[in-house]
Amino acid sequence: MATTTHRPAPLPNSDARARHTQPNIDGHTRKPAPTPVPVGAAKMQNWYIDPTDDRRKRMPYDVPVDGDNQRTAHLRYQCPRMRNVNGGGKERCGEFEWLLPGDPAVHCRAHGEQLVPPKQPNRLGAVLRETRRMYGDTAKTLALPAAAFTTEALAGLADVAPAELGIAALPAAGLTYYMTKRTLTRRAVARNRIERGQRTGRRVVHIKRRATRAALAAGEGGLWAAALAATDINTWAGRIIAAAAIIRWAVGVKPWWDRCEQRRMFADLPQVDTTAVVETAPPVEAPDPVRTRAVTTWAMLIGCQGGPLAGTELVDYEQLPACEVGASIRTRLPNWKAKVVAKVDGSINMREQRPNLLGRIAAAYKCTYADVSFSADPSDLSTGWLRVQPDNPLAETKLWPGTVANDWKNGRSRIGRYDDGEDIWYQWWTKTGAAHDLISGCTGSGKSELVAQLLLASLHSNGLVLDWVGDPQGGQSYGSLKKSVDWFARDKSEITLMLLAALKEMYRRNDVLSANDIKTWRPTKSMPLLVITLDEVQSFIDDPTILEMVEKLVGMGRKCGIKMRLITQIPAAYNLGGSTYIKEQLKAGQTIIFRAMTDVAGRSAVDGDCPIDPTELPDVWGKHTCAAGETTAGLMYMQGINGRDVYGRADYTGDDMSVWLVDADGQSTLTPGVFGREAQQESGPLWGDRKQRAELLLAAGRSDADLLSGGKAIELLEAAAVTQATPAHLRAPQQPAPPMTGSGRVSREVVFDAAVQAANEAGQVTKDELIAQLARMGEQMKDSTRDKALTDLMADRRLRRIKNGFYEVPGKGSPSLFDQASGAAQ
Structure with missing residues (x-):
């Protein structure tokens, strides 16, 4: 016989999104489908991070979370109807939906009931549970004083003697030991920590230890109660006993409280999914002691x-x-x-x-x-x-690699390395012209070695760099390089001529570039970079003529390819002729600073916001380096173009620099720039006669007048004569000077004759006028010979010094005076 199946009428929201549990018409449920992700959530999972305390919490079912694994505002709306289950009994309907508080109501499709949100938890109960969880173990220690005071009060009411109460503490302790041990053993067996009847083992010993501590606490509590019962709290004896008992109790429970506090601290930390950590985290390594230190x-x-x-x-x-x-x-x-x-x-x-x-x-x-x-x-x-x-890796001395260190396309050369291994780049020129240099450092810091490296680099420049060097020390620090550079000036007079030639070349280049409408100079073989290196510049820049030319060259030479490189130990303005303009122009290029000995030198070298102090650099390397105890020469700091706020070290060219000048066959490997024909014509004898002048100067030796500024050395030599240095009342009677023969007498007479002819109407003559008069007379005399003749003439009273470089001829035009002076000389 056919049967009719009655299906329930459509309920509200029957066409809503799919439910998490689909009931059949007979009340049975199918297998739960995967929980879909509600709108507004990132995913569903059975754990989340509580945003209130950053703790990780687990749930018996999947909950919606955001991308940071924190609970969203969704609530789990569930059907309130209870339903029958197979085998008897009832359970709550499994129909539920995750909804936001503002979403429309949803009904259960099995019962037609509206889904309701979960009940709000009892706040008071939650507070009590949290309090018990956090402070329950700490409160357990209060049971002992509470039991002692309660026992004392009950003994007083029951009229129990204190002695009997004390005796009762012994069986109470034994009973406590038995009950504690039994309870802990049962609990350990239930948790499968020990086996039933087990008598040995670490856990059994731990149970016995805990039972012993409990028995001792119970015995002490009984004795405490007996002592309180035997005394009156209103007397001093009772107060002392009560206070001592409280102190003993506090000392005993202090370790317990510390452990409870430690457990609370770990409980407040965010919980971690240990399973996930074990699966994904790499093995934990021991801490690095160097990093920790x-x-x-x-x-x-x-x-x-x-x-x-x-x-x-x-x-x-x-x-x-x-x-x-x-x-x-x-x-x-x-x-x-x-x-x-x-x-x-x-x-x-x-x-x-x-x-x-x-x-x-x-x-x-x-x-x-x-x-x-x-x-x-x-x-x-x-x-x-x-x-x-x-x-320190800079303690390792590295040799200059040679011409491969040059990058002439970009106008730079590698001169060393920083402590992180990066290259130190030296700039010859930039897009705006030549780049000036200011190099400073104390004796032995490595200045001359760096300059020698730069000279070697420019001597292999393929005709793009031309070197002129001025060094009043005669180029001792540069070895054979002074013969390889285009112009080497060994004294102030030759340095003056060299700077004058550079000044004339600067104006010639300005005219050429301007006539050809060239705004920016670029190095070529016809107009190479002219580098003028002035070593120990503080010893001659006080000359007004030299100072004027240096100021013009540092200010205008950059645009036409003339580079100034000044070297001094203290880069202060007073060592640069008192000119702050020179220092500012040089620092606009690049400043290379070696070790300094004084605070003045250090402050003058570095910028104000620089973290480097050159005076702090050590003379030798530390004991932990590969060069312990050896010199730190070459350790330097660069500011300006390509500069950094860290130290570096220049490469070393070696003791014998000739290996860089010739090849294995003895042939020259140099390719320096050339002073062109037009430049030679503009310079005239300044550049053309430089080598002949150098030979004559070397043969003539140094003039006494150049030993000290302003001719002071001659004054000291005059004062060194016995007739000048000895007091007048101690001088011996002056004897006639022995007659002079030979060139000494001739030179004296020639100089005196030139002084008489060059003197003005007042009988006064300057040293420059005297030298010009000697030249007009065709007399070629060494400076030392001329100065010696002047000294002798002043000693004989035939000439008198008015001031430095200014002389007076007594009785000019009086033959009798001249004859008398000549006779005295004979």
Whole structure:
């Protein structure tokens, strides 16, 4: 017989989105389908991070979470109807939906009931449960004093003698031991920690220890109660006993409280999915002791309050390779680098002036000043970079690689390396013209070695660089290079002529470039870069003529390819002729600073916001480097073009520089620039007769007048004569001077004759006029011979010095006086 199946009428929201549980018409449920992700959530999972306390919590079912694994505002709306289940009994209907508080109501399709949100938990109950969880273990210790006071009160009411109460404490302790041991053993067996009847083992010993502690507590509590019962709290004896008992109780429960506090601290931390950590996290490595020392030392000594860089910390620690030189025969300390950041982002400018910063860092990490490098990030001044290298790679001396170090296409040469291995680039010219140099440093710091390297580089420039060098020390530091450069001036007079020739060449180039409408000079073989190197410039730049020419060359020479390179030990204005203009023009190019000996030299060399102090550089390398105890010559700091706030070291050209000048067959390898025909015509005898003048000067020797400025050496030589230095009353009777013969007498008479002819009507003559008169007379005389003749004439009273370089001829035009002076001389 056919049967009719009655299907329920469509209920409200029957066409809504699919439910999580689909009931059949007979009340049975199908297998739950995967929970779909509700609108507004990122995914469904059975755990989430509570945003109130950042703790990880698990749920018995999947809940909607956002991208940060935090619960969304969705609530689990469920059907309130109870339904029958197979085998008897009832359960709540499994129809539910995740909805936001503002979503429209949804009805159960099986019962037609509206889905309701979960009941709000009892806030008071939740607070009590949380309080018990957090402080329940701590409160357990209050049971002992509470039991003692309660026992004492009950004994007083029951009129129990204190002695009986004390005796009762012994069986109470035994009973406590038995009950505690039994309870803990049962619990351990139920948790499968020990087997039933087990008598040995670590866990059994632990149970016995806990039972013993409980028995002792019960015995002490009984004795406490007996002592309280035997005394009156209103008397001093009762107060002392009560206070002693409270102190004993507090001392005993202190370890318990500490453990409870530790458990609360760990309970407050965010919970971690340990399963996921085990599956995805790499194995935990032991902490790096070098990193730990670096970070903690910085925090305690540098970044702490009152430290040289307070409010900072180290991040991004990274170990650097050690120096391989002598690795098998010495102990190598680790090198490392790290990033320095402010704890409050953007609160510190890392390039502010901190003159003692590097020294404090070096002291904190027990290394030398040269082993520490600190610089601000050029793109973010709120961060800095720190390198600490006790095994300093700069201690390894590296030889100059030769012509491969030159990059003439970009007008630069590699002259060394920084402590991080990057190249130090020296700029010959830029897009706007020549780049001037100011090189400073104390004796033995490596200035001359660097200049020798630069001269070798320019001598192999393929005709693009031409060198003129002025050195009042005769070029002793440059060896054979002084013969290879185009012009070498060994004294002030020749340096003056060299600068004058450079000045004439500058104006000639200006005219040529202007006539051809060339705005920017570029080096060519016909117009190479002219580099004028002035060593020990402080010894001759005080001459007004030289000072004027240097000022013009540093100011206007750049645009036409004339480069000035001034070298001095102290780059202060008073060592540059008192001209701040010269110093400013030179620092606009590049400044190379070696070790300084005084604060004046250091402050004059570096900029105000520079973290480098050249006076702090050590003379020798530290004991942990590959060159312990050896000189640090070549250690330098560069500012300006290609400059950085860290130290570097120049390469070494070697003791014998001739290997760079000739090849294996003895043929010259030099390709310097050439002083062109037009330049030679403009210069005339200044450049054309330079070599002949050098030969004559070398043969004639140095003039006494050039030993000290202003001819002071001649005055001292005059004062050194016995007749001048001895007091008048002690002088012996003056004897007639022995007759002079030979060239000495001739020179004296020639000089005196020239002085008489050149003197004006007042009988006065300058030294320059005297020299000009000697030239007109056709007399070629060495400077030393002429100066000796002047000294003798003044000793004989035939000439009298009015002031430096200014003489008077007594009785000019009086033959009798002349004859008398000549007779006295004979």
